[in-house]
Amino acid sequence: MTELRQRSFREDAPPEDKELESEAKIDGETASDSESRADPVPPPTSVDDTPEVLNRALSNLSSRWKNWWVRGILTLAMIAFFFIIIYLGPMVLMMIVMCVQIKCFHEIITIGYNVYHSYDLPWFRTLSWYFLLCVNYFFYGETVTDYFFTLVQREEPLRILSKYHRFISFTLYLTGFCMFVLSLVKKHYRLQFYMFGWTHVTLLIVVTQSHLVIHNLFEGMIWFIVPISCVICNDIMAYMFGFFFGRTPLIKLSPKKTWEGFIGGFFATVVFGLLLSYVMSGYRCFVCPVEYNNDTNSFTVDCEPSDLFRLQEYNIPGVIQSVVGWKTVRMYPFQIHSIALSTFASLIGPFGGFFASGFKRAFKIKDFANTIPGHGGIMDRFDCQYLMATFVNVYIASFIRGPNPSKLIQQFLTLRPDQQLHIFNTLKSHLTDKGILTSALEDE
Amino acid sequence: MLELRHRGGCPSPGGAVTPPLREGEAAGGDHETESTSDKETDIDDRYGDLDARGDSDVPEMPLSSDRTPEILKKALSGLSSRWKNWWIRGILTLTMISLFFLIIYMGSFMLMLLVLGIQVKCFHEIITIGYRVYHSYDLPWFRTLSWYFLLCVNYFFYGETVADYFATFVQREEQLQFLIRYHRFISFALYLAGFCMFVLSLVKKHYRLQFYMFAWTHVTLLITVTQSHLVIQNLFEGMIWFLVPISSVICNDITAYLFGFFFGRTPLIKLSPKKTWEGFIGGFFSTVIFGFIAAYVLSKYQYFVCPVEYRSDVNSFVTECEPSELFQLQSYSLPPFLKAVLRRETVSMYPFQIHSIALSTFASLIGPFGGFFASGFKRAFKIKDFANTIPGHGGIMDRFDCQYLMATFVHVYITSFIRGPNPSKVLQQLLVLQPEQQLNIYKTLKTHLIEKGILQPTLKV
Helix, strand or coil, rough: CCCCCCCCCCCCCCCCCHHHHHCCCCHCCCCCCCHHCCCCCCCCCCCCCCCHHHHHHHHCCCHHHHHHHHHHHHHHHHHHHHHHHHHHHHHHHHHHHHHHHHHHHHHHHHHHHHHCCCCCCHHHHHHHHHHHHHHHHHHHHHHHHHHCHHHHHCCCHHHHHHCCCCCCCHHHHHHHHHHHHHCCCHHHHHHHHHHHHHHHHHHHHHHHHHHHHHHHHCCCCHHHHHHHHHHHHHHHHHHHHHHHHCCCECCCEEEEEEHHHHHHHHHHHHHHHHHHHHHHHHHHHHCCCCCEECCCCCECCCCCHHHHCCCEECCCCHHHHHHHHHCEEEEEEHHHHHHHHHHHHHHHHHHHHHHHHHHHHCCCCCCCCCCCCCCCCCCHHHHHHHHHHHHHHHHHHHHHHHCCCHHHHHHCCCCCCCHHHEEEEEEHHHHHCCCCCCCHHCCC | CCCCCCCCCCCCCCCCCCCCCCHHHCCCCCCCCCCCCCHHHHCCCCHHHHCCCCCHHHCCCCCCCCCCCCHHHHCCCCHHHHHHCCCHHHHHHHHHHHHHHHHHCHHHHHHHHHHHHHHHHHHHHHHHHHHHCCCCCCCHHHHHHHHHHHHHHHHHHHHHHHCCCHHHHHHHHHHHHHHHHCHHHHHHHHHHHHHHHHHCCCCCCHHHHHHHHHHHHHHHHHHHHHHHHHHHHHHCCCCCCHHHHHHHHHHHHHHHHHHHHHHHHEEEEEEEEEEEHHHHHHHHHHHHHHHHHHHHCCCCCHHHHHHCECCCCCEEEEEECCCHHHHHEEECCCCHHHHHHHHCCCCEHHHHHHHHHHHHHHHHCCHHHHHHHHHCCHHHHHHHCCCCCCCCCCCCHHHHHHHHHHHHHHHHHHEEEEEEECHHHHHHHHHCCCCCHHHHHHHHHHHHHHHCCCCCCCCCC
16 A cells, blocks of 8 residues: 555456456357457546546646655645544444445445446346445344344344344345356356455445454544544655665565564554554543433433543563652553554555566456555555454453453343353352352341 | 256367467566566466467366266166266265264264265365366465465454353453453464465466466355354254254255156246256245244254253253243244134244245245356356266355355354344454443343342442
C-alpha cells in the first residue's frame, strides 16, 4: 500500500486476445460460443477520478508532486471522515462497516467478472448478491440474538426468527445452492464453477472479517479504534521511514518496501499504540462495552470501567530505572495489550498487504477499483485490516474476556432438568474443591 | 452417480495451445517498476489460459485403468461387457454395505476414524484434480501447504467440538487444560503461519496458479472438513442420527436407479441425462417408507439411540442411557382416512419416526442436488470420476457427494428442533469463568433449581 503508484497504465490487449480465443474452446465445444468472443473491453481502471477543484489547484506542479499531494489530501480527508464517524457513535460505525463490506465484495466480484469475462453468465450476479445477503443474514442473526437478547424476547416474530435462525439461514442458502445447480448452462460449466468458488472465497474473506470487526466494536470502541489506527499508522510510518532511510529491499513481491521502513514502522507503531491507548483509556465512551438500552431504545456506552482501564502502578525494571529516573510508572493495563496489538499490526499485518499485492499481480490489475483518487479501491485501503480484525477478536476471546455469563445462564435454562442437576452438582464440587465455596456461603 | 458410465473418454480436439516461452525476457522485467510489464503478463497468461483451455489441458490420466481384482475378472469373464460392469458394481455395492455394518458393530470410535479417513481421502481426491487441471505439480511448497491447512482446520474443529465430549478426561491433565483454554489463539497462530508461508512462497512466474490452488484448497476444506465434523457431531448425538440419514441417501440412490431402470421415461435435468422423473418420484416414496421402517427398527436399541459419551473410568465410549422421549413408543391417534384403511384407532410409533420422514424427504428431494453439483463439476473439469479408488464406482467423492448436504441438514435440524445447547460445552465454559462469576452463577442456578423443585433445599446438619 505504500508504493508510489505510477499512473501509466498498459493496455493488456495482446494477451487478452489469446484468452478470448482459448475461452471459446470451453468444454470442448467448437467456436460457436460467440458470447465469449464478443466480449467488451474490460472497464478501464485508470480513469482519473480526481475532483476538478484539486486538478486546477495542482495544475502547475509536476506530475510526481501532484500525485503526492492528491494522495496526501485524500489521506487527510479519510482520517477526518474516520473521526467524524467515531463521533457519531456505534450505530453509524456499524453501518459504515457494513457499507465497506459490501463495497469490498463488489470490487472483488467485479475483478472476477473481468478475469473470466463472465458478465453474460445467466443468473450469476443475482446469485452472488443473494449469497452475500444470506451470509450476512446468518451472521447478523447470531450477533443480534446475543446482544439484543431482551429486545428479541419481547417481540414474538423476532423470537421465532431467532429460535429457528440456523434453520432459516440454512434454507435460504440451500435455495441459492439449488438455483446455482439449476442455472448450470452447458457451455459455461467451468466459468460458473469458477465464479461460484470465487464468490464463496470472497464471502469467507470479506463477510466473516467484517462481522469480527463488529464483535470487536461491541466489546468497546477502543478495541475497534486502536487496532485500525495502528495499521494505518504502520502504513504511514513505514512509508516515511522507507522514503527517508530506505535501502535494503524487503520482499521481491513489493519492491518498494524496505527493511528500514519495516523496522522503523514497527517501533513507531508500538510507541503510537502506547500513547493512543493512554489517551483513550481515560474516556468511558471508548472503554465501555456497547449495550442496547431497552428503555431508551438506543445504544449506550456507560459502565464501570473494568480493571484493564484503571491506572495501576508498575515497577520499572532496573535497567530502565536508571535511564528514566523513575521508580514506578502509572499506566493502564490495556497499554500492555496495545503493545501486542501494535506488534501484530506491524509484523503480520503487512503480510495481508503482500497477499493483496500478489493477488493484483496474479490477475494483472493495478488497483482493485478506482473509488478513491490516488489510492485505488476500498479493498486497497483495507487489505491489511482484515488479518488484524481476526487477530483482535481471537485475542479478546482468549485473553480478555471469557464466555458471557448471562448467555451461559440462558443456555443452562434451556437444558433438561437432569442435565441441569448434573451441571449444578459438577459446578458445586468444582467450587468446593477450589475453596471458593465454603459451607458458610452455602448456608446463605 | 446413477448414470451408466461409458468407458470411453472424450476425444480431445487439436493440439494444446502453448504460447512461446519468453522466460529470458521476463527475467529482466520486474524489479524496477511497480506496474506490471508485458513480459510478465505473457508468462502469467500461459497459466491464465488454463482457466479456459479446451480438453487438451486435462492429460489423459489413466482414470479408466481397470482396478477390478483378478478373481472377479476371471469369474465374470464369460459375460458380455455391459453385464460385467453391472455385476462389478453390484458386488462392490454389497461389499461396501457389509463393511459399513461391520464398522457400526465395532463402535463409535471406529466410526469416527472411518469418517476422518474418508475426509482425508476426499480432500486428497479433490486437490489432485486441482493439480491436474492447473499442472501445478511443480509448484514449490504447495502440496505441503495444502496438507498443512488440512491439519490446521482439523485441529481447530476437533478442539471446538470433540474436546467438549472429553471434558472429564481433559480436566485431569494440565497441559490439555492450557491447550483448551487458548485453543482459538493457538489454531489462529497455526493458520497464520501457513498463510505467511504461502505469501513468502509466491514465485514470480506462478502467481495466478498459486492463488488458484490457494482458493481451491480453501473451498475444498470448507466442503469436506466442515461437513465431516458435522457428521461426527451428529454421531455423538446418537448413532441413529448418523445411520438413518446416510442409509436414506443410499436407499434413495439405489431405488431411484431401479425405478428409473424399469419405468424411466421423462428426463429430469439436462445435467444428468440418465436421471428421470419416474426414478425421482419413485425413489422419494420408497426412501420415506424405508426411513420409516429403519427408524422403527433402530429406535429399540439403546446402542443406537443414546448419545455417545466418554467415560473416564473405563477409558472408552459408552452408549448407555435412559432413552429420551423421542425414542419411547407413543400412541398416536390416526387421522380418519387412515383409520378406514388400516382399521385401527391408534398406532404406536416412536416420535423419531416422524422426524425420519423429514430426513428422508430431504434426502430424496434436495440430496440429488449435491449429486448434480458434483456432475456439473466433473463436466466442467472434464473428468469422468473423481478418482479410481473403488472399481466400478469411481472415487470416494463419487459415493459421498450427496451425503454432504445431508450431514449439514441433519445438524441444523438437530440444533433447531431436537436439542438445545450441549451440556458438556456449557459446563466447559462455566469452568473457565472467573471465580466470582462462577459463584454468582452458582447462586442463580441454585435459586432457579429450588424454585423448579428439581433441587431440594438442603437441611442443616
